[in-house]
Amino acid sequence: MSFDPLQAWRLDEEPYYAPQAEELAAFEAAHALRLPVLLKGPTGCGKTRFVEHMAWRLNKPLVTVACHDDLSASDLVGRWLLDAQGTRWQDGPLTQAARYGALCYLDEVVEARADTTVVLHPLTDARRILPLTSCNELLHAHPDFQLVVSYNPGYQGMHKTLKPSTRQRFVGLEFSYPGAGQEAAIVAHEGLVDASLARQLVAVAEQTRRLKEHGLTEGASTRMLIHAASLTRHGLSPRVACLQAITCPLSDDPDLATALAAAVDASFAH
Amino acid sequence: MSFDPLQAWRLDEEPYYAPQAEELAAFEAAHALRLPVLLKGPTGCGKTRFVEHMAWRLNKPLVTVACHDDLSASDLVGRWLLDAQGTRWQDGPLTQAARYGALCYLDEVVEARADTTVVLHPLTDARRILPLTSCNELLHAHPDFQLVVSYNPGYQGMHKTLKPSTRQRFVGLEFSYPGAGQEAAIVAHEGLVDASLARQLVAVAEQTRRLKEHGLTEGASTRMLIHAASLTRHGLSPRVACLQAITCPLSDDPDLATALAAAVDASFAH
Amino acid sequence: MSFDPLQAWRLDEEPYYAPQAEELAAFEAAHALRLPVLLKGPTGCGKTRFVEHMAWRLNKPLVTVACHDDLSASDLVGRWLLDAQGTRWQDGPLTQAARYGALCYLDEVVEARADTTVVLHPLTDARRILPLTSCNELLHAHPDFQLVVSYNPGYQGMHKTLKPSTRQRFVGLEFSYPGAGQEAAIVAHEGLVDASLARQLVAVAEQTRRLKEHGLTEGASTRMLIHAASLTRHGLSPRVACLQAITCPLSDDPDLATALAAAVDASFAH
Amino acid sequence: MSFDPLQAWRLDEEPYYAPQAEELAAFEAAHALRLPVLLKGPTGCGKTRFVEHMAWRLNKPLVTVACHDDLSASDLVGRWLLDAQGTRWQDGPLTQAARYGALCYLDEVVEARADTTVVLHPLTDARRILPLTSCNELLHAHPDFQLVVSYNPGYQGMHKTLKPSTRQRFVGLEFSYPGAGQEAAIVAHEGLVDASLARQLVAVAEQTRRLKEHGLTEGASTRMLIHAASLTRHGLSPRVACLQAITCPLSDDPDLATALAAAVDASFAH
Amino acid sequence: MSFDPLQAWRLDEEPYYAPQAEELAAFEAAHALRLPVLLKGPTGCGKTRFVEHMAWRLNKPLVTVACHDDLSASDLVGRWLLDAQGTRWQDGPLTQAARYGALCYLDEVVEARADTTVVLHPLTDARRILPLTSCNELLHAHPDFQLVVSYNPGYQGMHKTLKPSTRQRFVGLEFSYPGAGQEAAIVAHEGLVDASLARQLVAVAEQTRRLKEHGLTEGASTRMLIHAASLTRHGLSPRVACLQAITCPLSDDPDLATALAAAVDASFAH
């Protein structure tokens, strides 16, 4: 077998993912058409894990980029680098994915600068091209290439948004936290704790999510519950583990901290 | 036949385009005079496809640039690059188009920085020149060169605009969504679905476009209908395909999402 | 005859220009004293053409720079460039004009950055010098050098202005649209149409200029009328040509668009 | 023993640290899971010292980065440097810590730019990877690597904050000033003064901390008390030492300065 | 005689200057002490000419820098340049003046960036040093070096100002327009017109200066009167010359333009 430039981006093991609804079939239909996909949902509800799982199911490498305010088009596309061997062109992660045929996942895409999202346009319509103006190449995307982006409308919507000419190129999938039973199963599986403790942790999370109406930016994610579960396996009581993994990171506001601590106390006696 | 530096920008097949009115004749008159053309219209109504179609009809290469906030004059005009062979001058896409005689299409031109639009001025009046100050050349445009720009007045007009001294150099063509019958024909042709489903999808789109009065930034484009149509060919029901291709990408607002879902439900029973 | 570094900037043919008033004598008096000249007037009323005409009359090369937000002092003055032969100093357009004796025309000068206008100061008083600090040269302007700048007070005055210490270095000439008869003659001459159509087009323009009181940024320029006239020679009706060359570029506002269309309809029956 | 690239970051002596509560066990549980840790607490209460102490207890090198407004992702991750031997890649402190297995401590993390915190994301979830795009390497973190960040919610919370998708990756530990008896013991130990003077200094600090309700940004830290104690060993009276080490640095406001001086006078007669 | 690095900055002829009061003696006293001097006054009242005159009287070279928003410390101090001979250090104009002993005149100093004014501090107190950190040199100013700065408090004071720690290093001289008789003598001398026309022009200027109370940013400067006078020698009537040299440059406001034209008409019959 020949050299695989995307080897580092392949997934060796099946990432654990518990399907919530029809999202597997929906993604596969979009993938069959190579339509770009937009994932919406709150922090830590499993969007990244879902993309990893789909990449594994479809047996495709997965190139992931965490977007931010300073992410520029050339961070995605590539640049001429001055290194020890002199100057050489270096494909950016988007170019690598388009050239060799990977899923390319842009996490929190609304955080990126405008030039970054516009560079996606010719890749996400019928043309499927990426003009590399700096090295004078018009790259036609590999047949396997597919773009996936995500964002959290509850948080990001306050600050930034995608412009319509970008949004309308994507098909969308909406995510939320799993149902209580399923979430407890995930926490038990990933946190290596018994079902009873997992259910108690999910009950804490549900209380924190209700605090969004009282000013909390985001409720506890499934990831936080797994953290709390794991800490109990290293000698912390469930209550202390929750304060450490959930209450303390979630908010700096004294009133919200008190409400969060009360949610913990309601589940776990001292 | 000699080397063609614009080969990569030529169109091999006729791009599908269903004329709406006199726009073909209007563009050809402007092209005969090589007057720069300004296309106005909403997202996804077919402006880019129209320019591709005209380039094919006129048998001209088409150099396309998606404009954005950080697009600078030298991104269009060119720069000295440090590459593996040392420094060399690299024409930007506008310079290539002007030097070798292409249509140059600047998509969403109002997004570009001011220096980018001003660099167009001497190319868009009787002089038809492009001063390449960095490599000391005063380029006279090729007789075949013509500039085309586009923007969406409904969306962009809120933020940015072209200044009068730029606008007045262009002749303008106004685009909107095609009529219902024609749009259904396009959706059937491009989405490979039957006429009846295409008409139902157009009915959904028309409902979403009426939501602009209720705060929706843009209604569903023809492109979105083609996406929805295509998804039904991969196992999704029309209703699920619409939610995924239309409702979810169009808005993050819960009230608008409900209204969009109702528009889908009105066309497609559960 | 020896090499002429300004050859590319010479005008081969007399640029067509119809004098409006005493502006030829006024410019010649300022030129005799080499006083810098400031041209004020609306978009497309003929300022650039006037400068071209004067350069031709005075038999001087004309170096033109379109100013914009990102135009820096070194864009005008010059810089060290890294090119295929190594580093070399490259005079900017202002330096070329000052070194070899050209008219230097800065179009829309109020758009330039502050450092750009201040660099003009020692060139525009009795010293007539340009310090090239980067290459350690104090350039004394060629006796033929003269600076001309322009701007549109109706539009630019809302945003930016020249500071008094810059303005007071210039003598000023004020431009407006030519009288109706003269404008019709220009349109007929440049658009290659008969006098009757030219007069109708001027009547349309006059109506649009009255719309400035109703919110239109700028009325139709003479250039737009020439565009419309030319389009009629390529198969468009005068009405369609006006909508395309005048109405559509002038405004995105629906109410103004209706008023502009009415102005066209008043001149041209369906 | 082989070359240790983190040698400079190892601690030779046990850093003095007086535990306040369960924080040692809590940190050790998080360390066992290599979960990233977030320390919250006021200026000078001992967060940095605690991390140094834990690094010493766990026998790990400690790479510390003081964050600020201009700290960019490449400051943490690394860059190509042009030095006397030509170009070479230089790991940033975060990369060094992840490559060779250190605790990496980002002090005042909320001060850093957004791109800096987002670069932490793939290092702080199950992937534990750091993409070094500039040198084309996907670094898998060393098993010993653990990330620790800190901030002061009382001060920073007014200006900046971590976004939820960052916060939820961390487990948190909350710090405050030690109790009076313990703080006096620390001041006596570190300032080399007797217990009685140490208690008087703590009494001054407690008064200043109450002034937070009257507009003082931060009360006196334990560090300031140690400064004051040390100055008395070099000939200053306790009162003068307090004015110099506590009152003068704490505030520029005349009213607060008077109140602070009164707090000093209450403890130390003239 | 040896090479003089400041040769280009020496004045060959006595610059014409008509003293207004004690400013010659005042400047000479400050020069004897090498105290830095601050000149305040309106645009075009003769500050630059005064400094040129003093440089000629004191037989010192005069290095002049026009300050602006983008003037950085290294523009004044110097930088390493990459030129055709490789890299070399290039003294900026301030460093040249300090190293070889010139008057250094910073025109419109309040326009410069903060780092530019702070770099002046060690040069303008008893130390008289200029640290050239980039080339590792601590330059002690030449005994002949003296710094002069100017600004226009009427105009600049609205936007920017010098900070007290900068101002207090200077001794100040205040300038205003010369008295009517003296100004007419200057206009006659410099504009090469007779005394009667010169007096009429001064009368126009005085009217325009009164318009400052009605919103005019600055009244006509002596320089403008000289322009108007000169234009009459090239065939323009005094009235037309005034409109061109004074009215048109002074304001874009229609009401002020009318008032300015009336001031001209009051002096010169049609």
Add this chain to the structure above:
Amino acid sequence: MSFDPLQAWRLDEEPYYAPQAEELAAFEAAHALRLPVLLKGPTGCGKTRFVEHMAWRLNKPLVTVACHDDLSASDLVGRWLLDAQGTRWQDGPLTQAARYGALCYLDEVVEARADTTVVLHPLTDARRILPLTSCNELLHAHPDFQLVVSYNPGYQGMHKTLKPSTRQRFVGLEFSYPGAGQEAAIVAHEGLVDASLARQLVAVAEQTRRLKEHGLTEGASTRMLIHAASLTRHGLSPRVACLQAITCPLSDDPDLATALAAAVDASFAH
């Protein structure tokens, strides 16, 4: 004796300084502990002179940096420079001071950018280290190194401030203008005038300082009085010298200028 890299920063003569209170002992106590020192006080009251005096008393070189808005961390710490010999690392002034053991004085430290103050943190606590990330060195400060910073709370406090985590690392000394008798002695000594004139000048200064309540940013500094005194030795009357050295630089406001002139007239008859 070996090469001394700080030779240029040593003081050859004792800088004149008249102690006001216990500041010499206070500084010496802080120096004995190498605690960083913060000097607060108005413009021109002698802070810089005090630091010079202490450096001379302690026989330490003094590296001074005037801080400003654009002062970056690498301006203090150092950078790789491209010079005539190729690339080489150049220590910044802070690094030089820390490496070879100098007092490092950052004048007007609140003006510096945030990254500049944060770089001071590891140098100003028990660690006394300076990480030079660009050249991969962890510099341990020389035992003689001590940091001193200053600012003017009356002026700077309005705009910027040090954050608590920076302030609390310093011990503070507060400065104000000397008492009238002492100030007159300083003016007589430095300005080389007799005691009677010196007392009159101090009376003027005291009047101007009272004008702070009426909107004057800063009253006259001792430095200004010395300027005025010196000018009288070069032929100016005391009144003219005061107007030039005090009134004119202090304010551009006409009302304040009148009040300042009255203060001068009160001391010196015409």
